[in-house]
Amino acid sequence: MMLTHFDTKGDAHMVDVSDKEVTARIAVAAGWIRMKPETLALISDGTAKKGDVLGVARLAGIMGSKKTAELIPLCHPLPVTKVSLDLTTDPDLPGVRIEATVKTTGQTGVEMEALTAVSTAALTVYDMVKAADKGMEIGGIHVRLKDGGKSGRYEAP
Amino acid sequence: MMLTHFDTKGDAHMVDVSDKEVTARIAVAAGWIRMKPETLALISDGTAKKGDVLGVARLAGIMGSKKTAELIPLCHPLPVTKVSLDLTTDPDLPGVRIEATVKTTGQTGVEMEALTAVSTAALTVYDMVKAADKGMEIGGIHVRLKDGGKSGRYEAP
Amino acid sequence: MMLTHFDTKGDAHMVDVSDKEVTARIAVAAGWIRMKPETLALISDGTAKKGDVLGVARLAGIMGSKKTAELIPLCHPLPVTKVSLDLTTDPDLPGVRIEATVKTTGQTGVEMEALTAVSTAALTVYDMVKAADKGMEIGGIHVRLKDGGKSGRYEAP
């Protein structure tokens, strides 16, 4: 099998999608950031009264998804038509679970946009509470759903 | 405890670091992307002959770290003086392990720059081999070492 | 009434426009920067012989309109098909009047692009003459005309 991002000489290129159909595309990605229970308490309390960590991270995720083609070298630029992020505190993790949904009408999929949204939101949570907890871990970042386009529907098992 | 990124009213702000000392700063962050063994084989082979996935991801990580203050809303902009990334294939994961080292001389730490470098490199690996494997997972992203500045040296346990 | 930029839980999101029609869109926005008569004289003279303040500001406005989706968090990215700015000195203000016209063919309107163009041009005028006049004021920024799309034609009264 050949990786499509390299030509026959092995040189990286941005794949030609000129002849791919323009179709409705959707991707959902998810991930989490794990922290100490007392750090999570700061976030849970903060959302209610002292400062909205999840609101800032949600916005960073939305804006980050618009920067995907700038960050990922061989990614095609495309105008997204919808981005939403869901951030929920999970005391069992303990930490914050993040899910991003991105849509477009175009010639390539938007799973990179969804993954970048999740990733940027997780980094933003880290930034905002790092003074309290340096040992946080970001993980579980994966594509949950992808649909539209020739390769069909994919759902994570 | 108060989160420093919010003022006394609970409003988000970029913390005032004007009076912090300008010191030499370093941060090391790490993470990984897990995939099927046959996907990893494509990367391992590719590096040698068909296309350098790890080289592209390394460069994306370096460039991504320069975009940290654009991505993370309350992060202070600062001119980094060194960025390096180490990407190694690990058949036991199986997948690619990523480590980033960032340095600066400034008034704030560079752990966000190191984490952003790791995260961008991992997303780039995902992008380049996603045609072969949609089930990859990015995880283990954490700060391994941070030094310089008032809060002193931190090493992950 | 609900604000469309928030979902039913009150979380900010980029509204889904996937199903909106692709139509020709136009928006015109206007604004001004007021200054001392002697500051305006520097600009009026400068345009002719010493330095083209209005030309620099016009260009900044055009380039600024291309950055709208980067600046406005929940704004949809879209490729503009025309941007023009009109800057005229007005001795009665006294100051500079700015009008921007933006067009696209897409799923959302371009009034934010037109407003951002006006705003960036006004800030650029401020920057270029601030050594002479710190008391300048930017104001009157509003949408003059918007057309195309489901909500129909809007003209400022």
Add this chain to the structure above:
Amino acid sequence: MMLTHFDTKGDAHMVDVSDKEVTARIAVAAGWIRMKPETLALISDGTAKKGDVLGVARLAGIMGSKKTAELIPLCHPLPVTKVSLDLTTDPDLPGVRIEATVKTTGQTGVEMEALTAVSTAALTVYDMVKAADKGMEIGGIHVRLKDGGKSGRYEAP
């Protein structure tokens, strides 16, 4: 008087500040966005329960101030050390009043960063409630305070 942003031939350039002293700088800028009372009510209510317009605009203002040197052609890039925005609803306007404070330690002032923060926050408020009110007006954008550097302290009368 010559405008400093043009050389003796009248060509625009970025002024040489190499020999200016590195000093602590601060600037405060202000502005407002005026709207119908019922639009303001949507924001006031929304902040409490349905969606935080002011929180999104505050963040956009902070991130916008980091983009100042990209937007304003002849503006020197400099790493800001503090950015904060204050957004308050004013039923007498009626609308939202915005104030931004920016600090740095550098060779040029930060009034453009403060003005850009105010301007971006105002545009973001416009974007978020424009579905309800197309006739809003942004105005009153000016420098309230500037200190540090050779030209000394300036306070708006």
Add this chain to the structure above:
Amino acid sequence: MMLTHFDTKGDAHMVDVSDKEVTARIAVAAGWIRMKPETLALISDGTAKKGDVLGVARLAGIMGSKKTAELIPLCHPLPVTKVSLDLTTDPDLPGVRIEATVKTTGQTGVEMEALTAVSTAALTVYDMVKAADKGMEIGGIHVRLKDGGKSGRYEAP
């Protein structure tokens, strides 16, 4: 003849392409960077064993082409559907020859994207070997082929 980037008053504007047809577009641009034979030897050897100068420059060219509308003031933003660069060492130059191919489906041509790709790749080669050779020269940058759109096919003589 009038230059299209200026209106009838002589003011710069972004030309209105709203009514141009959406067609398949391609452009090929080329250029080179000339250096001392011993500098070229460093690159040729490096590609094989010590460090891949051409691989880094190729990637920079691809990413640079995505920034064209940010760099060129009156250039229309458009989502490219393919970018590839070919970098080859030429002992007779001596130096590196660069060719870029860009495609899109849109209302304007992509020759600026191809030229920007070549230019960015050449600058990146310069950056990477400048410690060894300060006298390098970048030249021969031109459009080799342009097709699609109303003005028809152009091939450099």
Add this chain to the structure above:
Amino acid sequence: MMLTHFDTKGDAHMVDVSDKEVTARIAVAAGWIRMKPETLALISDGTAKKGDVLGVARLAGIMGSKKTAELIPLCHPLPVTKVSLDLTTDPDLPGVRIEATVKTTGQTGVEMEALTAVSTAALTVYDMVKAADKGMEIGGIHVRLKDGGKSGRYEAP
């Protein structure tokens, strides 16, 4: 000789300049764009009455130099303290000659910023007159002078 942008394993990295001295740096770069005499006439005339091609290109060059670290992967970000460009029409070329001067006080040189300024200005000239002349060529881009820092003064022969 080893290229500094690669480590001992041959992997690209951003060189560590943390321990380099902060000194005053200057660089001058030059280049040209060659065109048909009648194309040059459009520019020469335009500058006077119909549209200021050189003014737009000068501004693009200044703004481009601020984007250098975004474009050149391994280039260190640094805040420039002066950028100026000189564009002159040369009937003997025939075409436009471009020279850029950049200064900073920092730990690395600014020749890449000067070269990027020249390159962006030349591309902008191309963009503005390409409707009249597709055969233009950009060339002669080199460093004319570099001073400050450990490696001392360099002047092109």
